[in-house]
Amino acid sequence: MDLVRFIRDVPDFPKPGILFKDITPLLRDGAALRETVHQLAARVRPLRVDAVAGIESRGFLFAATLALELGIGLVPLRKPNKLPYRKLRESYALEYGTDSLEMHEDAIKPGERIALVDDLLATGGTMSAARRLVERSGGSVAVCLFVIELSFLNGREKLPDVPVEALLRF
Numbered sequence: 439m440d441l442v443r444f445i446r447d448v449p450d451f452p453k454p455g456i457l458f459k460d461i462t463p464l465l466r467d468g469a470a471l472r473e474t475v476h477q478l479a480a481r482v483r484p485l486r487v488d489a490v491a492g493i494e495s496r497g498f499l500f501a502a503t504l505a506l507e508l509g510i511g512l513v514p515l516r517k518p519n520k521l522p523y524r525k526l527r528e529s530y531a532l533e534y535g536t537d538s539l540e541m542h543e544d545a546i547k548p549g550e551r552i553a554l555v556d557d558l559l560a561t562g563g564t565m566s567a568a569r570r571l572v573e574r575s576g577g578s579v580a581v582c583l584f585v586i587e588l589s590f591l592n593g594r595e596k597l598p599d600v601p602v603e604a605l606l607r608f
């Protein structure tokens with residue numbers, strides 16, 4: 439099944455010059471969604487991970503469905519000030535300014551193997567911060583997994599020494 443045809447290009451969103459990869463047609467189609475989750479699971483299953491960690495907010499959609507498919511739990515990595523309990527924070531650079539991700543400090547136990555999931559790899563800054571959160575908690579990143587990779591942005595270079603996988607590349 440060709441998943442590429444379920445990705446809609448939206449020019450100049452959220453600002454001029456950005457070609458936004460819209461995953462909502464893929465989410466809306468039952469067969470495409472199921473195929474996506476099956477393909478993600480096929481990449482992760484051999485790695486014997488303990489949990490999936492998903493990045494807010496589109497990453498949650500794939501992380502949660504993947505966790506269910508694998509029969510393992512989910513760790514949400516959230517935007518600042520959303521999580522209620524004690525947490526770790528990591529910041530990353532945006533085009534203008536910075537943003538942060540937070541994770542509950544007891545979400546991952548030392549030695550656990552984690553599959554990190556987001557919808558799309560662009561510059562790699564977001565996933566790099568997510569990786570630091572996992573590693574600060576004593577976990578190890580078994581894979582950084584994406585539905586889409588914008589390979590011309592070389593985001594992989596910000597994720598050295600860890601497997602990086604994407605179902606679709608542009």
Ligand code: AMP
Nearest residue numbers: 457458459557558559560561562563564
């Ligand atoms: P980055 O930190 O540059 O790798 O950006 C990745 C994050 O930004 C992901 O959570 C994506 O959802 C979002 N993102 C960046 N560029 C795009 C794009 N062209 N289309 C859709 N989402 C994007």
